[in-house]
Amino acid sequence: MRELSIRHLQAFFFSLGQLWRTRWGTAMSVAVIAVSLTLPSGLYLVLQLTDQISADWQGGAEISLFLKPKVSDAAALKLAGQLQQQPGIAAADYVSATAALEEFRQKSGFGSALDLLDANPLPSLLRVRPQTDQADPAQIAVWLEEFKALPEVEAAEFDYAWVQRLHGIVQVGRQLALMVSLLLGGGVVLIIGNTIRLAIFNRRDEIEISKLIGATNAFIRRPFLYSGFQQGALGGASALLLVYGSLGLLAPAADRLAGFYQSQFTLQIIGWVELLLLPLIGGLLGLVGAWLAVSRHLRDIEPG
Amino acid sequence: MIRFSEVFKRYPGGGDALKNVDFRLVAGEMAFLTGHSGAGKSTLLKLITAIERPTRGQVWIGGENISRIKPRKVPYLRRRIGVIFQDHKLLYDRTVYDNIALPLVVAGLNHAEVRRRVRAALDKVGLLGKERSYPLTLSGGEQQRVGIARAVAGKPPLLLADEPTGNLDPELSLEIMNLFAEFNRVGVAVLIASHDLELIKQLGYRQMVLDHGELVAGGEQV
Structure with missing residues (x-):
């Protein structure tokens, strides 16, 4: 067991040394891998942020119930209380016609014009806020029908078309990201497979001599597998830098954009697990590529 | 045999x-x-x-x-079996030491043992002091001695x-x-x-x- 781990360490450092000796070639393939991994992971991150923002907006989304004029304050408050009890509803606030007028007067700047009216033209209103996790378009449509049927309610409105659209876009984006990931992941496997194939041919003599003096296939295979893993992991780490570098550049603009929509856009500092994920994925893809090359070409090299 | x-x-x-x-x-x-x-x-x-x-x-x-x-x-x-070839079959990008150590590393010997045996083999073929040289800097006869040292290092x-x-x-x-x-x-x-x-x-x-x-x-x- 101890002997085996020593051999693995030997192979690990040997292949690191080989990568260093061929550092320009290594840098090129690592760069290609980094770009291939940056694209899908950047796409994922943007999608995640979009999702987060749209969830924010949906959370802030309200269904407005315009009450019939004859409904009294007391009756309206009672209805608000009932609605609040319903599962999936976070809050139901009552805004009386008077309060609504006051609010409109303050925000619109039409104060003096309003004074000309002899009666309050605004209806009283219930603002119903669904719980964030319940706010998918289908559920909101169901609620709308339900609320419209209430005797106290004149009209119920929710501008959900755009939420639905955004939802659809994010969904398409997810599928796209998945396809791009699969394609470019396959690309990384092929790139590393090819690099390892070339390395095998470059070290043909060494492999032959090693076999002649009693090296097992496992012994010969090991440094190539480590090399594939290391190149993939380096590519993944570089991709991580690229993704966060470009997000850092994008952040101020995105922040301004989010500001227009009264929303918060914050670049989250991601955890250690996620930091390790990209190098790990790169490493595993590299290992697969190396394995393909090794199992295909090492057998052909026999002393003769 | x-x-x-x-x-x-x-x-x-x-x-x-x-x-x-x-x-x-x-x-x-x-x-x-x-x-x-x-x-x-x-x-x-x-x-x-x-x-x-x-x-x-x-x-x-x-x-x-x-x-x-x-x-x-x-x-x-x-x-x-220790094998010696007409064309030596040495690794020209490795030092004499690494060439002779190869069969021992392949066989899984530990570091100290590898060093001891490589030095013993070099001593036997009369190349002590050439560990750090690369094979191409050696004469044909010396290269062949490196090949022999590699063959006998594992004491076959x-x-x-x-x-x-x-x-x-x-x-x-x-x-x-x-x-x-x-x-x-x-x-x-x-x-x-x-x-x-x-x-x-x-x-x-x-x-x-x-x-x-x-x-x-x-x-x-x-």
Whole structure:
């Protein structure tokens, strides 16, 4: 067991040394891998942020119930209380016609014009806020029908078309990201497979001599597998830098954009697990590529 | 140590490279294998190291029948045989030390043991102090000594050499052969393929002669 781990360490450092000796070639393939991994992971991150923002907006989304004029304050408050009890509803606030007028007067700047009216033209209103996790378009449509049927309610409105659209876009984006990931992941496997194939041919003599003096296939295979893993992991780490570098550049603009929509856009500092994920994925893809090359070409090299 | 019993080797599309070869080399014995080029010397050595398998007949190495040896077991067979080549087959991007250490690293020896054995092997071939050199900075004779050091570093009971003096002048050739004789004196069996007949006669060891794949002389022990 101890002997085996020593051999693995030997192979690990040997292949690191080989990568260093061929550092320009290594840098090129690592760069290609980094770009291939940056694209899908950047796409994922943007999608995640979009999702987060749209969830924010949906959370802030309200269904407005315009009450019939004859409904009294007391009756309206009672209805608000009932609605609040319903599962999936976070809050139901009552805004009386008077309060609504006051609010409109303050925000619109039409104060003096309003004074000309002899009666309050605004209806009283219930603002119903669904719980964030319940706010998918289908559920909101169901609620709308339900609320419209209430005797106290004149009209119920929710501008959900755009939420639905955004939802659809994010969904398409997810599928796209998945396809791009699969394609470019396959690309990384092929790139590393090819690099390892070339390395095998470059070290043909060494492999032959090693076999002649009693090296097992496992012994010969090991440094190539480590090399594939290391190149993939380096590519993944570089991709991580690229993704966060470009997000850092994008952040101020995105922040301004989010500001227009009264929303918060914050670049989250991601955890250690996620930091390790990209190098790990790169490493595993590299290992697969190396394995393909090794199992295909090492057998052909026999002393003769 | 080595036993061939009615061994035939036919390459696909070619004639018989070896025909009905029968001989023994006992532990600690030294012998030469001669014959014109194409007589089958290299083929015979390849059968011993399981690079090739016999078409018919049996080959035993150290009591193990390797005529149908499984690929998985071949590395362990080769660790018991030290092989020296005419073209040295050294790794030119590694130091002398790393070249000699290779079979020991392959066999999984620890660091201290590897260092000890490499130094011992270098001492035996008279190259102490050249550990850090690269093979290309050495002369042909010195490169061959590195090859020999690599072959003996693992202390195998059997040494095989394929034309080890092919590219060397007579004086150096004699030195190299004497080196083999020295290893033989401490109990290592040695089989050397060579066509340097004068030198072989001078040394006076058993001589096996191959002619068109047939062992025509030296099949019996002296």
